[in-house]
Structures are given as structure tokens and as C-alpha cells.
Amino acid sequence: MTPIPGSGLAKGLAVTLRTMTRKSVTAQYPDVLPELPPRSRGVIGLFEENCTVCMLCARECPDWCIYIDSHKETVPAAAPGGRERSRNVLDRFAIDFSLCMYCGICIEVCPFDALFWSPEFEYAETDIHELTHERDKLREWMWTVPAPPPLDPGAEEPKEVAAARKAAEKLAAAEAAEAAAAAETPATPDPPGPGPATGPGPGPASGPGPASGEGGPA
Ligand code: SF4
Numbered sequence: 001m002t003p004i005p006g007s008g009l010a011k012g013l014a015v016t017l018r019t020m021t022r023k024s025v026t027a028q029y030p031d032v033l034p035e036l037p038p039r040s041r042g043v044i045g046l047f048e049e050n051c052t053v054c055m056l057c058a059r060e061c062p063d064w065c066i067y068i069d070s071h072k073e074t075v076p077a078a079a080p081g082g083r084e085r086s087r088n089v090l091d092r093f094a095i096d097f098s099l100c101m102y103c104g105i106c107i108e109v110c111p112f113d114a115l116f117w118s119p120e121f122e123y124a125e126t127d128i129h130e131l132t133h134e135r136d137k138l139r140e141w142m143w144t145v146p147a148p149p150p151l152d153p154g155a156e157e158p159k160e161v162a163a164a165r166k167a168a169e170k171l172a173a174a175e176a177a178e179a180a181a182a183a184e185t186p187a188t189p190d191p192p193g194p195g196p197a198t199g200p201g202p203g204p205a206s207g208p209g210p211a212s213g214e215g216g217p218a
């Protein structure tokens with residue numbers, strides 16, 4: 001069947017018209033920043049206070065792009081007669097984002113909630129070495145980590161929150177008891193000042209007077 005002359009042009013115009021009326025999906029980055037979901041995998045933040053240098057993240061990373069150095073320190077016994085303990089102190093924590101494949105395994109396996117995803121993605125560098133982020137930079141990313149979603153209303157209270165709440169209640173009760181005890185204690189009288197002497201003064205002599213009774217003048 002021979003094509004109708006001009007049908008190709010009409011089809012092309014129809015496609016053009018259809019496309020013109022659709023919403024554009026082209027993102028005009030960097031003039032317009034994309035609206036990313038809050039849990040996007042942009043960069044990894046380190047909350048180093050939580051890190052115990054267990055090395056689990058470095059061992060599980062499929063790209064071996066997490067570098068951790070540490071040393072041991074001896075902590076004195078908490079109570080007299082107790083035993084000294086040793087603990088790991090973090091010296092270096094770095095992630096090479098030129099190797100990272102954003103799988104999230106390190107974040108999943110960290111047992112102490114020290115690693116988090118941040119949606120920030122604008123950290124391109126012209127020097128590949130700059131893509132190794134050391135611990136200070138990883139900490140800076142922590143401030144861009146979105147707050148966790150609220151708990152389900154029926155969820156059990158997290159044990160950390162319950163422990164902190166109990167400790168705060170105990171402290172408040174102890175402070176209230178202390179304040180009540182202080183209010184019940186009677187005010188102590190003022191110490192005596194330098195007033196007139198209240199001791200025996202120089203009064204009339206009360207010694208033996210003239211004899212009376214028996215033995216009068218004969
Ligand atoms: S996201 Fe994956 S590849 Fe990147 S540092 Fe973590 S474990 Fe390694």
C-alpha cells in the first residue's frame with residue numbers, strides 16, 4: 001500500500017504536539033536544584049561519638065574504601081578495687097568516595113549508629129584525592145542528615161529513650177526531695193552579738209551580815 005503523501009509529516013507533527021503538552025522531566029541543574037527524597041544516598045556522615053572502632057564497617061565494605069586507624073588506651077577502674085579496662089580510641093576514619101558504590105552496607109552493619117546517609121551530593125572535585133573525606137569532613141556531613149521519621153504511635157518506646165527518661169525523673173525527684181528538706185529545716189538563730197554583760201555584776205555584798213538570833217549581847 002502506497003503511503004499517503006504528507007502522512008509522515010503529519011505523524012511527526014502529532015508526536016511534537018503530544019510531547020509539547022506533557023510535563024517536562026528535564027532538570028535544569030545546577031540552575032534549579034532537584035527535590036530529592038530525604039533518604040537519598042548522597043554522602044555518608046560519621047557521628048564519631050558513637051563509633052567504638054569495632055571495624056565492622058571497614059570489614060564489610062565490598063570496595064575496601066573505609067580507612068580506620070586507632071590505638072588502645074587504658075581506662076582506670078570505675079570503683080576502688082575494680083579492674084582497669086582498655087578501650088579503642090579513633091585516630092583516623094576516612095571514606096574514599098571515588099571508590100564507594102553507595103551500597104549502604106557500612107551503614108546497615110554499624111551496630112552503634114555511627115554512620116548515616118545524607119542527601120547532599122554536591123561534592124564533586126577536580127582532584128580525585130579530594131574525594132577521600134577524613135573524619136572532620138564526615139562529621140560535617142552529619143549536620144545535613146535529616147531527622148529520623150517519627151515513630152509509629154503504637155511502637156514500643158526505644159530503650160535508650162526510656163533509660164534517659166527514667167534517669168531524668170530520678171534526678172528531678174532527688175532535687176525535689178532535697179528542696180523540701182531544705183524548706184523544712186528551721187532557720188538557725190543568729191549568734192549573740194557584743195551586747196551588755198548579763199553575768200553577775202558588782203551588786204551589794206550578800207555575805208554574812210551581823211549575827212542574829214542566839215548568842216546576842218550578854
Ligand atoms: S556505601 Fe558501600 S561501598 Fe560505600 S563505604 Fe559503605 S560499604 Fe563501602
Ligand code: SF4
Binds near residue numbers: 050053055057112
Ligand atoms: S561499624 Fe560503626 S562503630 Fe564499628 S567502626 Fe564502623 S562506624 Fe565505628
